[in-house]
Amino acid sequence: MHHSIKSLAALALVSFSSLAAAHGHFKQEAIAIRDAAQADLTGYHLVRDLTTEVGARMPGTEADKRAVDWMVERFNELGFDKVWTEPVTFPNWVRGAEKAWINAPFKQDLHITALGGSVGTEGPVSAEVVMFADLEALKKANPAEVRGKIVYIAKRMFSHIEGAGYGDAVIARAQGAAVAEEKGAVAFLLRSIGTDSHRFPHTGMMSVRPTIAAAALSNPDADQIERLLAKHNISVTVDVNAGFKGEYTSHNVIADIVGSEFPEEIILIGGHLDSWDLGTGAIDDGAGVGITTGAAVQFLKKGQRPKRTIRVVAFANEEQGLIGAYHYAEAHKNELDKHIVASESDFGAGSVWSWVTNIAEPVPAWMDVARAVMMDLQIPYNGNHANGGGPDIIPLFNAGVPVFRLNQDGRDYFDLHHTADDTFDKIDPQAFQQNVAAWATMLYFFAQQPKVESDHK
């Protein structure tokens, strides 16, 4: 990576050589804050309360506003030094009633949900279903096969600890409806981009704006369609009420613990405050908000401010295209060189199994100490080649801000992701607390790292 801002910012990260005694103190403090974090339930209670007292909080809904107010209150209650909001405006996508059923060879209900950005059908639309294995197959199809029909894409997502199956599958969600429309389809269905076998369809945003309705089938409903298609021509009716209605202004909610020595140097962490409307946004991403806030508050509980500023951002509208994240990067573009590292927790609440960085080489000597303190949490360091720091960090990473990332076990993340089943009970408290401890450890090292005077600009 060759980012000029990163190179500048990296000046903060250089070694303080081998001051073994200082290392000893450094390590002891890190262990103390790590262990305090692991035992402290502040973050866990935050995700419990966010999912309970606010619940689902889709961008543009009244719950989005309640979430922003709730977050401001919580940051203030917890004693952050500065708490403020920054407006984020976006097109307001609204979901209404939605249903679908097989109507021939016989009637059978289907569990569907409209994809984000879908239009409505303006009454029921019935047509024969034509199946494609994946987006590529649809792209190659002769329009005569598709015209007047409902396209169904059968691509299955596989489960993987890092969610590696998502990228491969999600492209059908992002673009499928637009390709289907081009070829004359009257509606678009796909097998949910999810790894479960429960009767929950997975929603999620499209990257395009087709003018035919687009919806996901739950995986068992997709199985059913495929078993039927093996024997019959089938006709399905889709009745979806959805669409964009004007604009909405939500807010990034930002809270600083101001650094005692280098207040202008920012360690940025956070999660996204919005969720989809179907569940209550526990693993996506109440957990991230709770984990990162729960880690940061350890520095408030100590009574002594960290050397550098710790900033927690509860991003607005991640789900519909990282809208809060891009807004943050734009609004703070003149101070990104002061963001010495950034990371988001947005992959559920599964335990962390490795950590990675992408900071200027050579990595500082304190990394060795950090590696040891993290290893006690069963989290090995996997190198300085992180390809990002989480979805809402993409705009910062692209602008050269150094990142770290705590890799979580995501094998069940896509069982729940974007479904009604994303609720608080799915969070394992023990794994959650390991996350909080790991984040507090990261914060400690990045915030308290010593600085070699000659290297500091």
Added chain:
Amino acid sequence: MHHSIKSLAALALVSFSSLAAAHGHFKQEAIAIRDAAQADLTGYHLVRDLTTEVGARMPGTEADKRAVDWMVERFNELGFDKVWTEPVTFPNWVRGAEKAWINAPFKQDLHITALGGSVGTEGPVSAEVVMFADLEALKKANPAEVRGKIVYIAKRMFSHIEGAGYGDAVIARAQGAAVAEEKGAVAFLLRSIGTDSHRFPHTGMMSVRPTIAAAALSNPDADQIERLLAKHNISVTVDVNAGFKGEYTSHNVIADIVGSEFPEEIILIGGHLDSWDLGTGAIDDGAGVGITTGAAVQFLKKGQRPKRTIRVVAFANEEQGLIGAYHYAEAHKNELDKHIVASESDFGAGSVWSWVTNIAEPVPAWMDVARAVMMDLQIPYNGNHANGGGPDIIPLFNAGVPVFRLNQDGRDYFDLHHTADDTFDKIDPQAFQQNVAAWATMLYFFAQQPKVESDHK
């Protein structure tokens, strides 16, 4: 047990003493049919096709009729000697749209489903929620606490290999709404009688007919209500469209393989053909229909009829009160003494871990051979004290018909029971085939058992 019919029927079951050579042949044939059954997918394909080609088949729906027609066709196709239907008439309970939401302290959707037999609310009903730990607590409540409110019963069901938590919890479903109504409640909600943590409410029949609407909350929604009630008074709106509409006539579907030596002696097995409307009735009870039919067809595939008649009954309307089962017992009351044993498979498709009987003492000598043949499937014999042979066998058992029962691992049965998630993908093929093998083994021994002439009336 002291049933006169049982004592008569038991005459068929006496020992053929210690004819070791005959035992040897007997055992070899049993093993052959058991192993053929385990390898044959007829039953598995039946449940696949019933759940796919018919789907959900609630009593009284057009799908109920399609199920009956489908079952008649399948029995005929499979080559049963006699296939017929017997009409079963019952009140027709209909489910319409149903929804509920928290409206204070803030709006949040709840996942509910009306309990079987519920009336509708005739528009949205909003009221404060009052919680009770269980039915007993509600019974003890002062009506002043309940009047004008929505009663919520929080009783949790625990998981158990034999489903032992069901009886304890289900009484709140059976009677809760009637008790709530007596005390002046305007609607009734309960935590689903189910052991999962998914956002599926579990439906199921009430044993009473209250005139307030009654519905189950999914377990995560019940958690949410309880977390909120710990901090707030909450108001909920229930909007349920449901009720009885006239009568409907469905059919028990019955198929015989006529015995070659003692055709009048009947071994009755089966499952229930109906399901709830939310799922496609795979584990409840497509599996039972598939398992028992799949076992019986082994005797057709042999080409040689069993000594006694094997009768498979696909019972109508089990879900709303064993209606087909009571009809069968009544219609056949004069020939119950010819039913030498009866059993139903209606506890999902989990593997069988023990078998039990309730037949006249002393148990016949061939039971020792049967025990050995079953042990190869990891199924030990657990004694002659079975308290029944499955739900639809209750009327027969009460009338003195001997029974056996194959106990299945039901630890996940109540995760899926009566929910939208009861779909074909939940059936484990390996466990299913072990069931078919065990049923075929039971059929073999009961149908082929030798008879000591002097003991036969």
